[in-house]
Structures are given as structure tokens and as C-alpha cells.
Amino acid sequence: MKERFESASPSSLVQATPYVWRDPSAIPPRPWVYGRWFLRGTVACVVAPGGSGKSTMLAGTALALASGRDLLGKRVWDGPKRVWLWNLEDDMDELSRSIQAAAIHHALMPADIEGRLFVDSGMEGAGLCTAVEDDGQFKLLEPIYTALTAEIERRGIDVLIVDPFVSSHEVEENANSKIDKIAKAWGRVAKASNCVIVLVHHTSKAGSGEVTAMSARGAVALINAARSTLVLNRMSDDQAQELGVAAEERSRYVSVADDKHNRAPAEKADWYELVGVDLGNGVDGHPGDSIAVVMPWALPDPFDDVTAQHLEQVKRVIDSGEWRENAQASDWAGHAVAQVLGLNADDKAAKGRIKSILRQWIANGALKIERRKDGSRHDRPFVVVGRREEE
Template identity: 70%
Template structure:
């Protein structure tokens, strides 16, 4: 059709053999895809920088250090941090290398690190007297260097420090994000923009918790969010509150809003860099590193014979549902499985098993009179287990 001198024509679809369609060029698990922009969103103090260091090391080494596959071998990774100096970045990287037993030779010039605090500033757009300007030469220079070095992954941390534009202006942030997308396409790499959350965000971090314009999240293919284990989860798992902060959950909030049980969990371990000295010299630095962690499975090593034994003991006694009762049925479960009903973690596991068995009708709840003739919920045998 021609309208006002403009011609627009629809293109008929050409049928293709599905087996001939190229596979999506994944770089790292199902998080990072070549030719696209990804965002990592987190509040301060949850382990964002620690996760970035571990992830960069995993991709550069080619090893699934954090449980994610590095497709087609080691990658060239460029970490460009605009907040921390090189000493601080080195602390995180070397701590991760110590923890995961990565030698310098393994990286083999695969890792590149620059710091805005050391003179390597980055500005991709400006706004002066209301005039927005996309610094095209900067993007072109970035593309050229990415291609020259054969960089597979560029991490820019944080995004807010990479431009001088009002971060709530959707139309302007959209132009910046789209320019980053063009760089990713031109260099055939992944660009990860690390982003902070809004102070007004909810306690649970989602993609919508990101500070500033939503245009950045809309332009990204992946929006990873980091959440620390909450109090209810810790209590349910029997994890002490002073240890709860060590556990973080990462998930793609844009394409894979999975429940906590299906998300990627990590634990923050501690590594001593060994850079301290004796006498009155300051102690060495102890750095956090991330390691893969899974939510405990209450049914691990629990067999049908264990359930049958619990049913047999419940059948010949009077056992209460309440964990506060002296004759709590959890004591039976603990005895059969060799657990300690007084231990917080074991008690949490017992409660999880009881909940599942009641839902599966292996055990049932019935209202019965106690020793004082008051009606209380007791646990009785449900459908017998077949051995």
C-alpha cells in the first residue's frame, strides 16, 4: 500500500523446516543470551557484587561453579564496575577463585576488569538544559572494543552510573536501553546492566522494584532479581535468624517467576584472603563468596518402610497434632528417622513431613478427647502404606 508517498508491504511467511532453525545462542544457563541485554536487580547488601564476581569467574573459566552451564566452553568476560576500586574488585574475584579452586592459568586472559574509580569512567548519554543526547561515538567505541577483544559478556555495574540522564524519564531511558541492545547485536555478546532497587520498593524484590524508568526492564530480555531468604522461610527450614542473611534466591522475574522451591538458591560462604599479618598489623580480609545451595528436601532418605513404621507406632498410641504437646506425634517420626525433635532444623523437617503425609492421607487428623476429656486434634493412621 502507498499512502502519502510511503510504501508498506507485508511479507508472506516462508515455511521452514523446524530442524533448520538456528538454536538460540545461550551463553550461561538460561539466563544470558547473545545479542540481548539482561538486567540484574537487587537492593544493597544482599550479595549482588559477590554474585557478579562468582558468575564472571564461572563464565570465564567455563566451569559450572554456581550450577549453571557455560555453553560452548569458557567465555571472555568484561566486568566494568563504576563504583568500586580495583582493590575491592580484586578481593571479590580472588576470594571466589580461592573458594572454587580456580588458578590464574584457567582464566587464560578470559577476564577483563575496569573500574570507574580508577579512571575508566563510562557515560553513554547526557542531558543538559533539558537537551537529551545519546553519545553515539561511545557506543561505537564499545562495540569496536567488544569485537576486537572477542568479548562474550559485558557487565556494567551499576547502570545508573553509566549515563547522566534523569532516570525516571521513560522515553530517554528507552533510547539508552535500545542503544545497548544494538551494541549487543553488533558485537554478538550479552550485556548485563546491574541495577539498584527503589527505596520505596516492597520487601520482596521483583522486576518492578527497579529504580527509575520501567523502560530499561521492558527493553531487557532477562530481569534477574535477588532476594534474601525471608524470616518465614528461615523459620520453616529451621535456619537461625543470624544465618538467614547468608541465603539468597535468584530468579528471572520477567520470564520464569518460579516458586521458591524452583528458583536458584545460593549460600554466602566466607573466605580469608590471607593478606593479614602478625603482631599489631591489621587482620586479613574475610570476603563473602557464593556457592550453589538447594532447599532441603524433607523426604531425602525417607522410604516407604519409614512411613509404614510411623503408621504402626501411631496405630498403637495416642498422639497429638500440636508440636507443643508432650505426646506430639513428631516424637514418633523423630525416633523412626533418627532425628532430634528438639533441634530447630530437625523439627522443621518433621513438620514438613507431617504436613505432606496428612495431605497424602497417610495420616489423618481426628478430634478426640484428651486425658481431661477435652476435644483435641489427634493424629491417626490414614491409608496404609503398601510395601
């Protein structure tokens, strides 16, 4: 072998291939399976903290794919899909509760998913281990990957969801080089079987801020190897105020966004509401289970029911007095808005809406910020009328 390389001319060892011009319309489109989230032949990640509605979202996603219906606001391309949901931490009763509650909510019948949904539970003996460390030696269990590929092909599986990823191997999760090998082995399964592999991952316990792809616990190699990374976030208190959602209601709302959109244009976050569904399984006077189900939710528009006439009334009120920009001030301009719209500026949700309205009117020039002296001769920012209709 060495002699062959030494005797070969340099040009025969490395050669550049001239590009052949192609008709763009003849290039096959990317094989999307579910919205712009799941792409056939690739690995996708879902990153979520505990209690974020992850299992509820996955149950709804599995039913949307298996039924071929737009249940969660994402298109299932080219008809119903075969889905394999492999959960390694919940038992079959718990999985069934989530699946059946979602089916009730979306009015699905057995025939709607017949033969297209496969569910296994690690708690019921269907364990999964794809890599181990034996006496300090890392080892991919290649026969497992081969068996996975064969079963996916035998069943015609389009999407395999493994939840959680950390329970599918016995390797130190902070070891980048090892996790990289595992992730790429999953990528080979996805490619060989023309399937989407969805690996569900927990977030790091450190910090409690907004979840991003980099919030995933352990080695970053998993995220780097994935083609898309969906992150789930509960609505924050600031978002609730901004959107006019009561503080006690905000835990019902979850956003999902692709934080690694390297194969599709960036999408805005999709919002979902968690609603309770009664399974009707109460026995002998004992209450039945009420199970959370996700449904698409549209962000409220702070300008709902706000008209041009309201703006003109606010301008007149602003023009007739001194109104501060500071929301903590007793003469805050938001009180003028509240007066016209019939809102309570002391209510957190209403105050968030008022701030949004003021921000927009200032941004479009209807109102503006002007610095002037207050009654104590301190320089302060005030809200004044900006563009006038006659201008």
C-alpha cells in the same frame, strides 16, 4: 515525499509477507552463552538489594565465563568467554579481593583466564556515562555507544557486565520514556556486537519482602526492555525454618532466579552458599582478609534418612492417640514425628523440617486431616492415619 505517498496505491505501501515453511531442525538454536540466563545479542538485568552477595556472585560468574568452567552450576556454552566487568562503585583493590578469593576457592590459575577477563573501576577513573539531561533536554551520548560497540568488537567481548546501571547515566531514573531509550540503546550495542550486556540494578528501598523483577528501583522500562532478569534473595526466616537451617546460618544462603524467563522455560531458583576464603594477605601480625565466595548449594531434603519404616512407626503412634494439626498445640502431630525420628520439636530448624514431612505425608494420603471434637467439645482439625498398606 508527500506527493509520492499520495500517488502510491495502498497495496504498495503495506504488504503482508507469506510465511515460507522451514525444516525445524534447520532453524538455528538460540545462542545461549551462560546456562539459560545470558543470551547473545540481548540485554539481561540483575536485580539485588544491598548486602545480598551481588558483587560476590558477579565475580564468580565472571571467572566461570572466562575459564569456561561450570563453577556455579551454570554451563558456559561453547568454551571460555571473554568477559568485561565494569564496576562503577568499587575500587580495583576491592574488585581484586573478590576475584582472587573466588580464584583461590575454585583452584584457578592465571593461565585459566589469561587474556579473557577485563576489569575496569569507575572509582579509578574508568567512568561511564551514556546519557545526560542538559537544561532539561534528554540526550543519548551516541559516541559512547559507538565506542562501546567498537571496543567490544576489538576485544572480542562476549559478556559485558555494568554494575550498577544507575551510575552509567545522568538521567532521572524514574522517567520511563528516558530509561526506555537508554535500555534500547544498550540493546542495539548488544545486537551490533553480538554480545550479552548485563545491567546490574538495585532494588527500591520500599519494602523488605521477596525481591522480584518489579522490585527494581526507578522506571520499569529497564526491566521491560531486558530479555532476562535475575533476582537475588537472601534466605528468609520462614525458608530457613522450612529447610531446617539454623537462624544464625541463614544469611549465608542466597537464591538466584530468572524472574522474566520470556525466552526459556521457567527454572527453579538456584541456591548458593557464601563461604569465607582467606587471601593470606596479613602483614606484621595484622589479620588478612576473609572474603566471601559463592558456591552452589543443594536444598536439603527434609526426607533425608527418613524411611518407609519411619512412616509406619509414625502411623502407629498417631493411631494410638489424639494428635492435633495445630503446631502450637501441646498434642501437635509433629511431636509424634519428632519422637520417631529423634528430633527436637522445640528447635526452630527441626520444627520446620517436621512441618515439611507432615505436609508431604498428608499430601500423599499417608496421613489425613479429620475434624472432630477435642476434650472441651470444640471442633478441631486432627491428624489421623490415612491410606493403610492393606488398602
